[in-house]
Amino acid sequence: MSEFHRLLLGLHAQARRIDRDQALLGAIGVxxxxxxxxxxxxxxxxxxxxxxxxxxxxxxxxxxxxxxxxxxxxxxxxxxxxxxxxxxxxxxxxxxxxxxxxxxxxxxxxxxxxxxxxxxxxxxxxxxxxxxxxxxxxxxxxxxxxxxxxxxxxxxxxxxxxxxxxxxxxxxxxxxxxxxxxxxxxxxxxxxxxxxxxxxxxxxxxxxxxxxxxxxxxxxxxxxxxxxxxxxxxxxxxxxxxxxxxxxxxRTDYPDALPKRIYQPVRLAPTDGDVERAQTTRGYLDAAKSSNLDIRRELLLQVGGRSPVSLRERLSTLRRSSPALQTAWQRIDSCLRAEFGDAKLDALIDHLRSVHARDPEARVVVVAEDNPTTDYLRDAIEKLADVKVAKKRRSIGAAEVLEVQIAGLKDALDDFISGEATVLVAADAAREGHNLQFADEIIFFALPWSPHDIQQWIGRIDRLGTKGVAANRRIAITPIVIDESIEEQILEVLEGTGVFRKSEVFDESEWELISKAIGAAADGSGGASWNDAAREAKILGESYDAWLQATRLPPSPRTAIATRCEARYRSRPYAAPMAEVEDSIPNWYSTRERAAETMIKIAREDYLDVRGARMGDQRFSTMWYKKQPGPGDLTLPDLDTRNAWYRQAYITRRAAIECPPRTHVVHKDPEKRQLHFFDHGCTLHDSAIAAFEMQTPSTNIMTEFVAEYPVGHPALQWVGRRLLVATAELDLRNAISLDLETILGLSPSKASKPEQDARNQAGRNALAQFQADRRWMIDLAPPEMLFTVYVDDGDDMVMADVAASALLDPIHDGRVARQIGKLRTSLSGERLKVARSMATNRLGKLRHDCLARAVAAVRNAVERRRFAVRADANNLIDAARSELTAAQGLDSTHEFNKAAQRGAALALELAETSWTARVSRLEGLEEAMQDAGHLTNMRMFWIAPRTSSDEGR
CATH class of the missing domain: 3.40.50.10810 (Tandem AAA-ATPase domain)
Incomplete structure (x- = not known):
């Protein structure tokens, strides 16, 4: 690789290192x-x-x-x-x-x-x-x-x-x-x-x-x-x-962040079988009551409304200990044997046929609630709707085999996640812990009686993480119920809560009250009616959150603050100058991704072999070395040097992540390769940055690169002139420091265990406080990479900082600028002295402005920070004081009680010392920042752009 490309690669790696702290302290790397x-x-x-x-x-x-x-x-x-x-x-x-x-x-x-x-x-x-x-x-x-x-x-x-x-x-x-x-x-x-x-x-x-x-x-x-x-x-x-x-x-705080719901309930006239199942189930409950049999009435009613097979399985466990129960049991059995029909199943099949006629790739979740209904629907749908179905059954069995069950349940989802199966029939096991936001519709074949369960089910598909603009996406919510059935009555109550249309944020106590009202109305116990349940739902839907009544200082809304916070990041510049995308609003998030791609493209010139690939809809790239590295060649710890079989797969853009995301991909051979997201925290990314920065060649005011740029490259507007590029870093992170020895003092050689414990915990507390304050300061005043450019304009040196983005990116329309010479500049010593002075002064001015902004940011925030940490210090001191009071009440004739008293006294002393150290650190931060605000990693070099020799061909 030419030294010119190595230099640009190193500068991009350096900017990427600086970017880590600017990117919400590294959090944005996910x-x-x-x-x-x-x-x-x-x-x-x-x-x-x-x-x-x-x-x-x-x-x-x-x-x-x-x-x-x-x-x-x-x-x-x-x-x-x-x-x-x-x-x-x-x-x-x-x-x-x-x-x-x-x-x-x-x-x-x-x-x-x-x-x-x-x-x-x-x-x-x-x-x-x-x-x-x-x-x-x-x-x-x-x-x-x-x-x-x-x-x-x-x-x-x-x-x-x-x-x-x-x-x-x-x-x-x-x-x-x-x-x-x-x-x-x-x-x-x-x-x-x-x-x-x-x-x-x-x-x-x-x-x-x-x-x-x-x-x-x-x-x-x-x-x-x-x-x-x-x-x-x-x-x-x-x-x-x-x-x-x-x-x-x-969710209502950010209505445009989530898809829009289309609520489309299906109400059906019952078949003879639906009516008979409901009547015989109710008949058994009446017999149970007259026979003094203790039975969960609401559970049997739920099972009877789900499916014939669910009722059949439950039937095998129902008691027949009295003549009345025996008769009622036989009537259910006869009803199930007669197979009068299932209106909900017929409607489900018709609906799925209609959905897939409009969109053959549409993916639908069907809620079955229990295993018999899950199996029943899977078989029927595959046979009658002619689509492949995945199913997720309820976990059963002992705790010690739960891990095996979970693995099996996960495998059951693979076909649906991959799109091979367009329908997922699921029992209640899928209600939590699975992200199915790629699905287009959820159908409640079996309607849960709990509004909380409804909320969890809908939340599987109505969630963040889909591709494209969430506000443009639509998801359908389709409950299927029989007219005049218990499920229809329940649906009307649930509709009153708004859970289908807008995902109300209710307390669990409110959900529980509605569930109890539904159960009572279904059972008819205590004179309860469906009107009572509907009234309860409406009242609770309009009520205040009970959890807030426990505090006199409820949390204030944060939507406006959050919007400003996000905008602060979105509008900030990237660590290195990057050209803006034509006809596009500047966006720091996307600029960061372009910067990573630019770094990789420069590394392709000599170090890396990068190839595009695809698995299904997931596009990705792979990287290995351009040639097998020899002794002394650049290597990346995460890139095995043995041969190209060890290529690593990665993506750089979040918009390219498929939904759901893939952990691994297969490319050209059956071997699964981890799919890396190339950003902070990814070891492939972090090791590349370290290696690329380490290989940066040294330069000085005498170093001049002559480079040919492809036609149309923006650097060509300075053809025939030299440009001096000067860079430096301003890193204030060392302005904040911790001296644990000063806080803790020297540890006595014969300290008791309570005293040792007090000292150890005080040390952990002090370290955690320091790290928290350090993160706070770095967020306000992150490291910065400073750039300036001057053009040798014959008689004068003219500042041209706008040229920085063009000079740092050698690529244009897929072609790369190339070094045609590196030489000792021919400028006179006096001319170089002037150039160095102007560039140094300009970097100093940038340093001054940057430092002033950082100090002002800390100054504006430090008083509120002190207020907040004072509250934490009070808590810590009050806790230590309470424990000391309790220890002083112990019998002092026992040595272990004396040790406990000494330990408690030391804990209080160290808590007070820690607060003094912390407030001193905050109060002295401005001065410390001024002392730490010097430039590091200064670098200068000249670039002389030339027109590509291919231009005339």
Whole structure:
């Protein structure tokens, strides 16, 4: 490779390194489009005084993606590999594994598996079943705890996680249904997120909710008279509010981010068989009541309404212990044997034929709810509608074989995901944990009686992540019910909640009330009626969220803030000058992707062999070396040097990611290759940047490159003249530092275990606080790469910074500029002195302006930061003080109690010292930034553009 190309490649790699910190601290590197609310939420989580969050966005808004973005940012800013513990229900493991690999460039290691850091992350999967079996989380070795569906985990697992979270510095819990209306659940979640408040409650033998309520009350007493100022109120909410660590985004906050729903219920006249099944099922329930048989009446009614085969399977378990029950049982049996017909099945087949006549590739999810109905529909649809059907049955069996069942269930979806099967018939096992946003329609053949279940089902397809503009997409929601049946009555109640059309954000308590009203009306117990259930649904649909009634400082809306936050990133320039795309609005997100492609294209000139490929609809590229590397040649750690069989597959543009995304591709041979997304956190990307930057040739004011540019290249407007390119970096990250020895002091040689524990925990706290403040500062004042260009115009040196983007990109219309000479410039010493002085002064001016903006950004934010960290310091100090008071109440005649008292006293002292150090660090930050604001990695060189010798041919 010519030194000219090596130089340009190195500059692009350098800019890519700088871009990492500019790209939301590395979070933007995930393989997914970052939506407005996600950018804001992740920004909030990674720049807050402490990263401890309950991410409770509504179904389909990308909570998993956001948690991966947080992980990637923490890893990018960590000086050592980030140790992550992932705790998810067993039936969600496969979904997480796919998302982690596709989006986050990492795989979770199972217990007992060995593995090193990947993208500066070591992630371990902690299965709830392992914790129940006595396994433990090594909390002192974990930097980030990710927990999915915390409220649905077993009580012992939740208790173990709460205990671990007191030590782990960063915690993100995810759930769409946080059940915060329940005091018991709220208490557990707050213990997970607010360890200091939990310590106070334990030390004082009190209630954490009371501790947090008192914290709110004190803040309101102190700042309430300033609440007319919206900024002050928000600052108090975020520092002292009960839900200060809660992020709860509703779909209605961002109506254009999701597809539009088409609700099209199908109501049918019943067949004789439908009527007979309903009557005989009701007859058995009447017989059960007269025989004093305890039976779940609503469950039998649900089964009777689903399908004949579902009722047939349930029939085998129904009691016949009295003459009345025997007679009723026989009537159901006779009805099922008669096969009078199934109106819903007929309508389903007709509907599917119509859908596929309009669009043969349309994909449809059919909700069957149970296994007998799933099998029944799969067989019927394949036979009568002539389409291939995938099915996902309900998991059954012992916990120890659950992993095997989950693998089988995942395999059952493959045909549907690939598009080979256009219909998926699914039992309730598919209701959660599967992203099916590529589907066009969901049909409720069996209608769940719970509005929460309806919401979860629709959320499988009505979610972020599809290709194209979400607002232009339409999804159909089609319940099929029999006229005058229980299901039709239930449908009318559910319609009253709005769940089919707009995905209401209800409390689980509200869902439960509606479900109970439906059950009572279906059973006719206690005089309940369908009008009562419909009235309940309407009232609850219009009611206030009960979970907000627990706080006096409810979270304020963030849509406007989120829009500004996202726009700040969208409008910022890329780290290196890049030409704008003609007739296109400047967009930093897409410019970053073009920059990565430009870097790869330059590397193709000598280092890499890059080829386009395709698997189905997924387009991708592969890379290997242009020739097998020899000793001393450039190599990438992720690119095996043995032969071209070890090519790596990758994509650079998020718009190219298929839905659902592929973890692996096959190209020319049966071998599966991981499909990398080429961005920060991907080891292929990161190792390439490091290697490309390392090979950059040295240059100085005497270095001149003569380069031929292809016809039409914008650099040709300076043909016949020399251009001096000067670059440098401004990196303020070292302006913030941590001196743990000053905070902790020297450790006594004979310190007791409580004192050692206090010192260790104080050290962990101080480190977490420093890392949080460092992320906050870097976001406000990220590293910058500065460029200036001067043209030797004969009599003068003329600034031409606009030329930088043209000179950095040697490619035009698929052709590449080439070096035709590298020489020692012929300019006189005096001329070079003037040029150097002008370029240096210009870089100094750019440095001054950049530094001034960075200092101003910190100055404008530091007072609010201090307010927020003061609240955290108060919590830590109050917790230590409460524990000291409790320890002082112990019998001091015992040495271990004396040790506990010394440990508690030391914890209080260190908490106060840590606060003093933290506030001092913030107050001194402006001065430290001025001291650190010098230029590094300065480089100068000349380029003399020439017209390509091929131009005249």
């Amino acid at each position: 393989g997914a489009i970052a939506y407005t609310h996600q950018v804001d939420s992740v920004h909030r989580m990674v720049t807050a005084p402490a990263c401890r969050w309950l991410l409770a966005d509504e179904v389909g808004l990308g909570k998993t993606i956001q948690s991966i973005m947080v992980m990637r940012a923490l890893a990018a800013q960590s000086p050592r590999p980030l140790n992550v513990a992932l705790v998810v229900p067993d039936d969600l493991v496969s979904q997480w594994e796919e998302e982690l690999l596709c989006r986050g460039h990492v795989l979770a290691l199972e217990s007992g598996e060995e593995g090193g850091a990947v993208g500066n992350v070591v992630m371990r999967l902690v299965r709830p079943s392992r914790l129940l079996a006595g396994g433990k989380i090594a909390a002192t070795r974990i930097d980030l705890l990710l927990v999915d569906e915390f409220t649905k985990l077993q009580a012992q697992v939740r208790s173990d996680l709460i205990a671990a979270s007191r030590i782990i510095p960063n915690v993100v819990a995810l759930t769409a249904t946080p059940a915060l209306h329940l005091a018991a659940t709220r208490r557990e979640l707050m213990a997970l997120l607010e360890p200091e408040a939990d310590r106070i409650a334990k030390a004082e033998d009190g209630d954490i909710l009371k501790v947090l309520a008192e914290r709110e009350a004190l803040a309101i007493d102190r700042y309430g008279n300033q609440f007319q100022e919206a900024g002050t109120r928000r600052a108090v909410e975020e520092a002292y509010g009960l839900y200060r660590h809660l992020i709860r985004t509703a």
